[in-house]
Each structure stands twice: as C-alpha cells, then as structure tokens.
Amino acid sequence: MQNQAAQNTAVNSSTIKGDKKPAFLLEHSYWDIMPVTLGIFHFCYMIALFVLFPQLPMWALIPMGLFYSYLVAWNIESVAHNFVHNPYFKSRVLNRAFSLMESICIGFSQQFYKTVHIRHHIGNSDLPDKDGNTRDWFSIYRYGKNGEAENVWRYSLLGYFRGDDKMVFREMGRNNRVHDVRQAKIETYAYLGTFVLGFILNWKFMFFFLPFYYLGHVFSMMVGYYEHYMANPNVAIAWGVSTYGRFYNFFWMNNGYHAEHHYRPKIHWRKMKQLRQMIREKQHENNVHVIKYPHLLGFLQDRVAE
Numbered sequence: 180m181q182n183q184a185a186q187n188t189a190v191n192s193s194t195i196k197g198d199k200k201p202a203f204l205l206e207h208s209y210w211d212i213m214p215v216t217l218g219i220f221h222f223c224y225m226i227a228l229f230v231l232f233p234q235l236p237m238w239a240l241i242p243m244g245l246f247y248s249y250l251v252a253w254n255i256e257s258v259a260h261n262f263v264h265n266p267y268f269k270s271r272v273l274n275r276a277f278s279l280m281e282s283i284c285i286g287f288s289q290q291f292y293k294t295v296h297i298r299h300h301i302g303n304s305d306l307p308d309k310d311g312n313t314r315d316w317f318s319i320y321r322y323g324k325n326g327e328a329e330n331v332w333r334y335s336l337l338g339y340f341r342g343d344d345k346m347v348f349r350e351m352g353r354n355n356r357v358h359d360v361r362q363a364k365i366e367t368y369a370y371l372g373t374f375v376l377g378f379i380l381n382w383k384f385m386f387f388f389l390p391f392y393y394l395g396h397v398f399s400m401m402v403g404y405y406e407h408y409m410a411n412p413n414v415a416i417a418w419g420v421s422t423y424g425r426f427y428n429f430f431w432m433n434n435g436y437h438a439e440h441h442y443r444p445k446i447h448w449r450k451m452k453q454l455r456q457m458i459r460e461k462q463h464e465n466n467v468h469v470i471k472y473p474h475l476l477g478f479l480q481d482r483v484a485e
Contacts, residue, residue, distance in 0.1 A: 204269060210449050211267045214258040214432055218277065221250050221258070221284045229377065232384045244391035251395025252475065255285050255292070256402050257432040261448045263293045275362060282366035283373050286392055287342075290363035294347050294356075300444050303418040304407035317341070317400075319407050331404050331478065338400035339393060398475060405477025406437045409468040416442050416461055420468045420477075427473040434474070438467045 205211045228243055235243075259281050266274045278289040285292070295316060302315025306326060313321045317338065323329040344367075351360050377385045411417035419437035428435040428451075436451035439458070446454055455462075470480040 201269075204273075205267060206269045207265050207267070207447050208449050211265075214261055215267055215277070218254065218258045218281060218284065221254050222280050224250060225284065228388070229381070229384055232381065232387065240387065244387065245394075247388075248391045248395040248398055251285055251392065252398035252402055253431060254281070255396075255399045256434050256474075257430075259285055259289060259292055260296070260434065261432055262289070263296050264444055265447050278362060279366055279369055282370050286370055286396070288363045288366035288370070290351070290359045290366060291342075291344070291347050293359070294350050294363075295342070298350065300441070303412060303415075303441055304410065305412050316343075316346075317403065318412075319404055320412070328404075328408055331401065331408070334404050335397045335400040338403075339396040401477070402434075402474040405470070405474040405480065408477065409480075410438070411465070411468075414465050416458065417465045417467045418442065420470060420474070421455075422470045422473060424471075424473060431473070437474070438462065438469075 199209070200207070201209050205215075224247065228247060231243075232240065262277070262281065267277065268274045281289045299315050299317060302313055302318055304315050304318045304320065305313050306318075306320050307313050307323075315321070319328040319334060320326070321329070322334070322337075328334075348360065348363070351363065374385070377388065406420055407418070408420060410420050417438060418441040419439075421438040422435040424435060433448045433451040434440075436455060439451050439454045440446075442458065443454060470477060472479045
C-alpha cells in the first residue's frame, strides 16, 4: 500500500491533469470564460435593474431584487473567489479591469476581498488565541464564546459591518503590494461613486436597492459560515466543509469542494473533483465534514454517509 502521507504531500496543481492551457487571453483554462461571462452578466443585471425600476410594478421588482441579492453572494463565493486564487487573464490590464468591474458588482473592492481572503487562508477559520484574536479576520470563532462558533444569524447579520478598511490597507502595505493598494483605492472610489451616482439619478431606486445589497452580503456571510461550521480548525485536510451537489457546483464553480479547496487553495476550480479523488481516503480518515445542501442552506445540514 502506498504511503498516504507522502502521496498527499505531493498533491499540487502540477500533479493534477486539467484542461489544455489556453493559447491566448485566458491564463489557466478555457472554462474560465464561464466566470468571466457570468461576472459580466451580473454587471449588466445591475444596470437593467436600475433602468427597469421606474417601469415595473413592485411585485416584479421584489423578486428581481432578491435575485440580485443571490447574485451578490454567488459572485463573491464563485467568480470573485476564484479570481483571487487564479486571475483569469494573461493580461494584467484585463485583470485590473475585471477586478474593477467585480468591485462594482459586489459592492466593495476586489483587492480588499483578496487581502481579507488571503488572511482567511492563513487562519482557516481558526480558534482564538489566549488574547482572543484569530488570524482569520472572519473566523466563525472570532466572536464566539467558550471556544464555540458564533451563532449563524449573528455572524451573518453583523459580518458586513465588521470589516476594517484601515486594517486591510495596513496589511496590504506590510506585504509591499503597492499596485494593489492603488487599485484598491480606485475600486473603492468606483463602487462608492456608483452609489452616489445612483442617488443623484434616482434616489427612490437606491432606497429600494440598498436592502437587497445588504441582504446579498448576509447571504455571503451565511455561505462562509457553513463552509466552516463543524470543520476541524486543527487538521489541514478538514479545514473546510464540502457539499457535492452537481447543480450547485456547476453554477458556483465547484465552491462546494471547500475542504478540498482549503487543503490546496491554488488548485484551479476545474480540478477540484480530481483533487477529491486523490485525497478521498485521507479525508475519510480525518472525518471531513460533508453536508447534503448548498452552503447557503447549511442550516438544513445533515451528515452525508458515504
């Protein structure tokens, strides 16, 4: 029998066969046209919602608003998330342009998200130290009590207000990411400017829009919560919680393979299924937590017996 530890140590992006590397435009896979196209769709949907607002009755606008909320969470956890780990384009200019568009879509700087998310992978939703601090700024244990995870509703409802812009800029400065700092400022001015322009052009729309914008971030925090609730913060291969529904993983670009992603975060989203097959035995040995439902519906969770 092969030495399982040695086998898993060797698991990295280069050892997993994937799609043919694109010859132009895209950096990693032709499949990345999917998140790129869907990200553009999200941007266009926001414009359409604004344009159609004066023309449609409220019974049509409310479901459109709820769908926008869903898109915010979906984008953060799929398009924007995969873009953090594996930028889609060969061109730095195109990556910067896409990052700017994404910032307007999700309502905060993509470069901020990148910085916060890097911290997330440093801590992996870690337990507080003796001073009550966590390396992961959004660890589900950061505001919990007695070593327990925070209540999901408190975590989800308050998470949007817990971001610290100054702390993020300091983190970016410490890592000498001069270009990212400049890009983050541009992105911040862009999405705030979009909000200001929205109030100038149609203040009624903005009062309709903002609750759905906030709800989208609540949904995103809930997804993040159940990506780690019942995971083991002390065992690398069990840092995340996975869910393997085909429909969910197709449209969320394999976000369901979250334990696998935390184990090897640089591996492209298209390779997650292969990664799972390579480490599945070790996952069972370490009781990796798996749920039936998409992370957004994690409150319905039930342990999957395989």
